[in-house]
Amino acid sequence: MNAGTQTHSHSSRSAVIRSVDAARRYLGGKFTAVENVSLDFMKGQVTALVGPSGCGKTTVLRLISGLEEPTEGQILAGGKPIEGPGPDRGMIFQAYTSFPWLTALGNVEYGMNILKVPKAEARERAMQWLETFHLGDFADAYPAELSGGMKQRVAIARTLAQNPAVLLMDEPFGALDAQVRWEMQEMMIEILSREDKTVILVTHDIQEAIYLADRIVFFTSNPGRVKHDIVLEFKNGHRFARKEEMLKQRDYAEIEAQLFVWMREEIQKTG
Amino acid sequence: MENTLSTEPVAKGSTGADKKKRKPVLNLLSPVSPRQAIILGIIGGIVFFLIWEFGHFMTPEESKRFLPSPQHVLSTLYTLLTEKGFLSDIGISLFRIIGSFTAVCLVAVPLGIFMGCFDNMRALINPVVSGARYLPAASFIPLLLVWFGPTDTQKMALLFLGVIFFLVALILDNTRAVQKELIEAALTMGASRKQIVFGVVARAATPAILDSMRNMIAVGWTYLVIAEIVAAQDGIGAVMMRAGRFLKADVIMAGILTIGLLGVMTDIAFRLIAHYAVPWNRKRSN
Numbered sequence: 001m002n003a004g005t006q007t008h009s010h011s012s013r014s015a016v017i018r019s020v021d022a023a024r025r026y027l028g029g030k031f032t033a034v035e036n037v038s039l040d041f042m043k044g045q046v047t048a049l050v051g052p053s054g055c056g057k058t059t060v061l062r063l064i065s066g067l068e069e070p071t072e073g074q075i076l077a078g079g080k081p082i083e084g085p086g087p088d089r090g091m092i093f094q095a096y097t098s099f100p101w102l103t104a105l106g107n108v109e110y111g112m113n114i115l116k117v118p119k120a121e122a123r124e125r126a127m128q129w130l131e132t133f134h135l136g137d138f139a140d141a142y143p144a145e146l147s148g149g150m151k152q153r154v155a156i157a158r159t160l161a162q163n164p165a166v167l168l169m170d171e172p173f174g175a176l177d178a179q180v181r182w183e184m185q186e187m188m189i190e191i192l193s194r195e196d197k198t199v200i201l202v203t204h205d206i207q208e209a210i211y212l213a214d215r216i217v218f219f220t221s222n223p224g225r226v227k228h229d230i231v232l233e234f235k236n237g238h239r240f241a242r243k244e245e246m247l248k249q250r251d252y253a254e255i256e257a258q259l260f261v262w263m264r265e266e267i268q269k270t271g
Numbered sequence: 272m273e274n275t276l277s278t279e280p281v282a283k284g285s286t287g288a289d290k291k292k293r294k295p296v297l298n299l300l301s302p303v304s305p306r307q308a309i310i311l312g313i314i315g316g317i318v319f320f321l322i323w324e325f326g327h328f329m330t331p332e333e334s335k336r337f338l339p340s341p342q343h344v345l346s347t348l349y350t351l352l353t354e355k356g357f358l359s360d361i362g363i364s365l366f367r368i369i370g371s372f373t374a375v376c377l378v379a380v381p382l383g384i385f386m387g388c389f390d391n392m393r394a395l396i397n398p399v400v401s402g403a404r405y406l407p408a409a410s411f412i413p414l415l416l417v418w419f420g421p422t423d424t425q426k427m428a429l430l431f432l433g434v435i436f437f438l439v440a441l442i443l444d445n446t447r448a449v450q451k452e453l454i455e456a457a458l459t460m461g462a463s464r465k466q467i468v469f470g471v472v473a474r475a476a477t478p479a480i481l482d483s484m485r486n487m488i489a490v491g492w493t494y495l496v497i498a499e500i501v502a503a504q505d506g507i508g509a510v511m512m513r514a515g516r517f518l519k520a521d522v523i524m525a526g527i528l529t530i531g532l533l534g535v536m537t538d539i540a541f542r543l544i545a546h547y548a549v550p551w552n553r554k555r556s557n
Binding site for chain 1: 456458474552
């Protein structure tokens with residue numbers, strides 16, 4: 001194994017989430033956020049949904065979360081149609097959602113309390129998750145006392161503590177400054193190397209998409225549709241613990257340039 | 272000369288120090304330290320009493336008793352408290368306002384949160400509630416007198432009607448202002464409706480709700496005095512009304528002062544409740 005990388009295998013290739021010709025329209029069908037979405041999200045795969053603003057990528061994430069329902073087609077989780085949100089599909093939002101009235105520890109316990117994990121066990125596991133996210137010293141701090149990056153780490157720890165099969169991330173690091181964002185990205189790689197989660201990530205940040213994802217789905221706007229669906233072959237199943245390791249890869253620049261070209265096509269189309 | 276950057280910052284700085292621009296008194300976005308705030312507050316109070324004193328001084332001698340001096344009002348207040356049983360009137364007024372405001376909160380807080388959580392309930396109830404805000408509560412006085420007579424119930428009912436519709440509207444707004452993502456995060460964690468209404472929405476809105484209650488109890492004092500002036504044997508308002516019949520301006524002003532002080536005390540009480548009940552919302556000094 002290369003130094004600084006982790007091998008990542010897709011041994012059992014099965015779709016955890018399956019979108020079958022899903023569409024979401026508003027205003028009684030007059031406005032289409034997204035349509036013709038047929039995607040399989042494989043177990044253990046990290047997929048980034050990328051595209052211009054208003055392409056419906058966040059809508060797709062919300063359909064999978066169950067916070068919204070498709071107006072046409074179907075979305076299946078574990079083979080069954082999705083009926084509303086549930087702890088099998090944990091969601092991380094761009095806005096800080098750690099509950100301000102609970103301490104960092106209380107926040108991480110919250111999700112487990114909902115799942116009726118015994119109190120003592122919930123506390124122990126919550127402390128472990130806080131340690132994992134380097135928040136051990138802040139267990140008793142309220143979110144108002146934490147930085148933006150720390151608040152977001154509390155939210156991610158809270159979600160992972162529920163052990164969801166799928167992790168849905170909607171611009172999770174979008175509100176953070178560049179340095180913290182980069183730290184958070186490397187932290188996600190670290191977590192994913194241990195947890196082997198199925199992840200669906202919505203992001204505007206092309207470099208973030210290439211760094212975190214195994215696969216990139218590119219959306220076009222008006223109407224929102226899937227335009228490209230690529231597997232990042234150059235990573236060859238590796239997840240790079242350090243971002244610069246990925247940046248040094250020979251094919252990285254080519255992929256990044258390709259995504260910029262696709263973005264420019266979209267901008268010119270609307271502008 | 273061109274507006275270029277100085278190449279000699281040190282020389283510039285040394286001359287600039289002499290004619291350092293003074294900050295204007297009215298400075299935007301300029302915070303005040305707690306100590307400064309106390310000093311300024313005391314100055315404001317002194318100015319108020321000086322204006323009052325000056326007004327008393329300028330009043331012709333034969334009319335002076337209609338605008339008594341602050342010292343005179345304070346000594347009248349002392350006499351009222353020690354010799355005229357004013358303390359029991361204050362107690363009765365406090366009982367009325369606390370009793371009716373508790374009733375208001377018991378209805379308004381759950382109703383406002385309920386309407387804020389469920390849009391169809393808001394659509395059902397809000398037109399009536401927000402319309403009722405435009406009915407002057409004082410116009411209910413004759414009706415309340417017919418129904419209850421000049422009783423405590425009548426006074427508390429007036430206060431209830433005067434405050435409740437506003438408080439419901441405020442708490443509805445407080446509830447709807449809860450960040451949507453907090454509710455969505457709870458939903459994706461599998462929280463039930465009950466867990467979200469009580470454990471997320473109500474808790475997130477608590478600081479704003481306490482603020483709304485604090486602001487509305489001030490309005491409550493207004494209706495209490497109206498009720499006591501119209502028809503009461505006891506209470507602060509009744510004492511003032513009786514004094515009015517005998518042109519005792521000092522007693523009336525002592526009553527006004529008492530209500531002001533009690534109002535400030537209820538305000539402080541609510542701030543203390545908020546401070547201890549919602550520790551996570553304390554303003555952090557850093």
